[in-house]
Amino acid sequence: MQSTQIDQRVSLAVSTVVFALRPHPRTGHDTLWLPLVRRIREPYEGAWALPGGPLESDEDLAASARNTLERTTGLTTNYLEQLYSFGEVDRSPADRVVSIVYWALVRPDEAARAVDGENVEWFVADEVPELAFDHNRIVEYALGRLRAKITYSPIAHAFLNPEFTLAELREVHEAVLRKPLDPANFRRQVLASNTVVPTGTCVTGTSHRPPALYRFDPASTTTRERP
Template identity: 80%
Template sequence: MTIGMQVDQRVSLAVSTVIFALRPHPSTGLMTLWLPLVRRIREPYEGQWALPGGPLEANEDLAASARHTLERTTGLTPNYLEQLYAFGSLDRSPDDRVVSIVYWALVQPDEVARAVDGENVEWFVADELPPLAFDHSEIVTYALARLRAKITYTPIAYGFLPPEFTLAELRAVHEAVLRTSLDPANFRRQALASDTLVATGTYLQGTSFRPPALFRFTAGAPTPLPEERR
């Protein structure tokens, strides 16, 4: 709102969410990271793809806003939700000053199968995105770097796994996220030494005559603050 020459210098606040899920790559068939984007239906950047999100409502806390965005975009609830970063460069939006607090979410495979895409929503391979609106390409790059760093030192893979899983399933998540193949014996040794896994004492049913053992994480990757816990 402008009154005479006086320009409204207020800064507005948005919350956006980078939602990662693992699905097969359309050409290679290998498990890979995907994320949903929303096609903008108004200027600026009309017709371009952007991260799902919106203005922070006065009656919502930050994580609740991120969860609502996720629900509205995909119909899903996250298995893992963490604040990524607040982006506030002066030039990130052409017409006004917007600070975006960005969350990232991991969605579990069972959930992905149930995803109901919202209007103007489409899923993309995370490393093969079209040019995005605003600074959203930079945000996705940062989120991918954070995910790939964090999976090497915290049990964040649980965000992509059911509560009980085999070491082969855990390795497949690491391979998909890191886009590399990992030596099974080395991975097994490191995983068991990492102190974050415990054998459930049960085995995967209905497979070979040597069914693989099931594991669970000893604790979920700790989220830093109460508001991010479900």
């Protein structure tokens, strides 16, 4: 009986989808943006791709995601979560590669520290060009996941300062969902959800009635969060 040796070597990679809110270049309304990195070697040399790289043997997954993100884009973030794994057999033209994908949501002050250079550029997330590998599919999956999750979890806090107004929170939801929301209905729904608590302070330096400041209640995530 003749035996056949099967090459089962699989490379592991870690990539990160980074979302930040910036004004759209045409409408001026806040929308989701993400940074892409230009590949400098084959396969897909010269094409745009998500920040990432091979998983090193001495790094765990989250550390690899953070390190490659900072090394390629200069970004650090407080919100980093494992998103999904992509492992189709033919997703890489050279080797068998399985990618563990994370997503990071960054505040404006965090996004401002990102590297802007020849090989790093920010794109409107819904208008990315043709990307290397299956990264268009990964971006599409991440957008769908974010838009679903913001409707049932307090994930919007990752785009905001620790203290925020309800109007600022609504603007995040509108930017992610790409549609306007009724301010009064949104306020009622947020307050009824018990995901935010008043800080007892208000915005200073305004000429009108100063809006109240809120913060997210971490305890609310244990009852509202779902996969």
